[in-house]
Amino acid sequence: MHALANPNRFLKLGDRIQPWALGLCLICLAVGLPIALAFSPPDYQQGDTVRIMYIHVPAAWMSLFCYGVMAAGSASFLIWRQPVANMMARASAPVGAMFAGLCLLTGMLWGEPMWGTPWVWDARLTSMLVLFFLYLGYMALGDAFDRPEQGDKAGAILALVGSVNLPIIKFSVDWWNSLHQPSIFSMAGISLDSSMILPLFLMVGAFQTFYIVVVLMGVRTQVLTAKVRAARLMRGT
């Protein structure tokens, strides 16, 4: 673990992982998308609109996952002063915001035929919107200081404080009687037809590996930016 705290070693490891992740992502997409969009059976209730699920659900899961990474990275940055952890957190934010936006968008597209309205102020939908705003707030705050160090620390604190929203999103369907579907996974097992599980998991795999690729790129950019800044400092300009 400690080895990864060194930016250069982290980048080297990233260099090795990145092509694999990218390849896996492309394979998952190539296999998963056709199954999801064409070959999987339509739902007996929802018909073809169910295909939105293969984007919507992975996007929802990923947006929660990204926030988790962001919160964990921020914590280890604040506690153990690991700059790389913070870089991971900051690189996760835009991806997470994108997934949250995608989840909201597909949810609204799905809601139109299913509920007759794209939006209701229901607990899950609201809390997801809150998550989206939290991402925006985190990114805005991080860039709002003259000294980047200040932005890093302020953003990290916000990420930690905002993490209380995660359980609310996750359990909102159970706590309130929501229009929204309850969880696929529960104590009782998986409540989804097996023919839908394969494409769903392929899409999850694609999104996950996409995330890895983008975060590695983000961390690399930040390491290089920091190096440029250090070089500038040395010149005293």
Next chain:
Amino acid sequence: MFSSDRQEPKVIVTDLAAQRGGRLIFRGLSFTAEAGEAVMVAGPNGSGKSTLLRLLAGLAQPDAGSLTRLPPENDGLRFAGHRDGLKSGLTVEENLSFWSAIYDAPEGSVVKAIDRFALSRVSDMPVDVLSAGWRRRAGLARLILGSAPLWILDEPYTALDKDNVSRIDGILSEHIANGGIVILATHQSPGFETSQTVDMATYEATYQALADEVLW
């Protein structure tokens, strides 16, 4: 006075560097101040005097180098910056009473401070009707609430007339005589013996190389 009941006060600064807004302000700055010393921090505008004093006061973290303050706790410290930290809505006495509670100063400190800084005429006036010099003095009166050995002062003479400059000088030299430490930045020359001068110009960092590990 300070050494009798506690540890000797001391400030040790080694190879300090600070950067602000991507610009290295100073680097390689070292000095040591012992009990009974007055350190003058000199240098032109923007050379980093205030930045250094804020580092010494613990308001910011150094970007490189180390900084030891004895005693390390804040109750051994009084800082006075460019701004007075007085609340305009409150009277001089209310302001000083507040700070005396914050500093956990013994009963009667406020009266003593008002007396020593010749503030009795204005003690029940709200701070916003005071003239600039009176206000400054009211801000400095915080210094002698309680008994902190280390005083860090950023341009304390601002707005003071001659009599009051020597009043402050008197208070500062008394503090030094009692075994305290005074670190002050000013563009005027103080009216008492300073044991050393830290000239910020010496530590200017323009076009100087700085090792990688210092920044990381």
Next chain:
Amino acid sequence: MFSSDRQEPKVIVTDLAAQRGGRLIFRGLSFTAEAGEAVMVAGPNGSGKSTLLRLLAGLAQPDAGSLTRLPPENDGLRFAGHRDGLKSGLTVEENLSFWSAIYDAPEGSVVKAIDRFALSRVSDMPVDVLSAGWRRRAGLARLILGSAPLWILDEPYTALDKDNVSRIDGILSEHIANGGIVILATHQSPGFETSQTVDMATYEATYQALADEVLW
């Protein structure tokens, strides 16, 4: 310079008195300042220097006596008080551009002022990251936006280092040489010839009887 295109600037003060919070600050104060003169207002803290300058600037009305300013309009006047009047959220240039519009100064004044006050290095920095001295200078740069003959300055040297004090002195003496008037209050002695000194101590009104009608 100022007399050619308009009336000669002039300030005539007769028997001025001011009270604040029920206390008579000064009384019987008279002087006249002609074009090309620098008037120094001296006196200890709280003696009424700032109060006098605010009267002269038209910010307050005298409680007795009369005050004539030529030209009487505000566009012949630049006032600089204890506080800079700069907005921390805006950059130096944004601040100066704002004031240049307020003073209806000709195109290019801001660039000239930034140049003359050596502010180009910080012109696009937000004011709140400037050091005290740089900030002060940015505030004073307002003076040469447009061309007002009468400058009223309250402790302009605050926070400035030696080089900058002489830079300001240079600008002030140039202004006087051009036929302007400078009235300044300071505890330091300015580095140029002042033609007269108004010593506030002379006009102190404590324990002095004053006819009822002056105050009422």
Next chain:
Amino acid sequence: MNGFIALIGRELRLSVRLRADTIMVAGFFAVTVILFPFGIGPEPGVLSRIGAGVLWVTALLAALLSLDHLFSDDEQDGSLDLLLTSPVSPTVMAAAKILAHWLTTGLPLIILAPLLGVTLQMPSTSTIPMMTALALGTPTLSLIGAVGAALTLGARRRGVLMPLVVLPLYIPVLIFGVGAIDAAVMGFEATGLYAVLAGFLLISAALCPWAAAVAVRISAE
């Protein structure tokens, strides 16, 4: 005129960079919109009944709470003294500040009003009356509020004084403002109520900048 425009520009810039007012108004909308349906449930009819009231309370609060700083920020950092010794007349200065204040708190409200109307399930016929009433009423709020802010500028116990001075003067605007919207929604003739709002606006536009200027000058002494 130069000075007037420069002042408005500065106020707008500061508002975006430092003050929370403008976004707060939008944020308040978000909360209102999120909260009221939450609290009240999606029952039709209930929401639409309270729309006008909600709208005006928003306008009032946005005005009131941001007014506190209309002059006091400038007073704190010395800008006010400099403005009063500048060629720009205090009345023009007050007018510019009032206009900027309305642009940052009143105008966003008017622009967002249709959106609020939709989410509060108000009938679409209410959009125009809502915007008209707000357009006629919110400038009056800024105008009256500026006088209050100026009057209490140098005062001790300012915190207590300011709402005490301003709130009573706001009530008539609110009553007629809500009345106009409700009348229009229910299909009654609202022109008379608009006229009253317009009257308030004219009177305060004529008097308030001047009164605020006088009050500011006094406080600077």
Next chain:
Amino acid sequence: MNGFIALIGRELRLSVRLRADTIMVAGFFAVTVILFPFGIGPEPGVLSRIGAGVLWVTALLAALLSLDHLFSDDEQDGSLDLLLTSPVSPTVMAAAKILAHWLTTGLPLIILAPLLGVTLQMPSTSTIPMMTALALGTPTLSLIGAVGAALTLGARRRGVLMPLVVLPLYIPVLIFGVGAIDAAVMGFEATGLYAVLAGFLLISAALCPWAAAVAVRISAE
């Protein structure tokens, strides 16, 4: 401890002398109480339906708009630097400021809640739930808000940032707060919702003063 009490005393004194928050909250009540019945008419049922929502919007706004100055006043005049170099720990300082903030904006609301209940024609059974929910929820608003105020202290575009940072964190409190009152009014069991509010309060009481303190220290750098 001395410092904690002194800080609270100072904040309360300043609030009465300079800031309009406390009275603004009371004033806002007056307006709400006068305005809503006006806007909605005396139809029974409608008013009481929205009571909980109105109450919470008030609480939220009062908190949000007064938070802007929680640390920035002290930062402006240099007090913050002096407090950070004083023996009082930043966490204690933040806690004192948060408590004082709640005393001046949250508490008046709770005290006045029964009055609002009556004028909004809410059933008398709702008084206790209203006060309980507010008592459990408003401190959380002050706590979370303080973190937002501290985080945005040295930031550029603070005006835009502060609501963006704070509002999302407020939503959960609002949802449960309104839910608890409504449940109680409709005769449902509200204990679970109170428990959630209490949980939020405990978590934020444990975390927020510390987080605000860290954020303040960062901004002073």
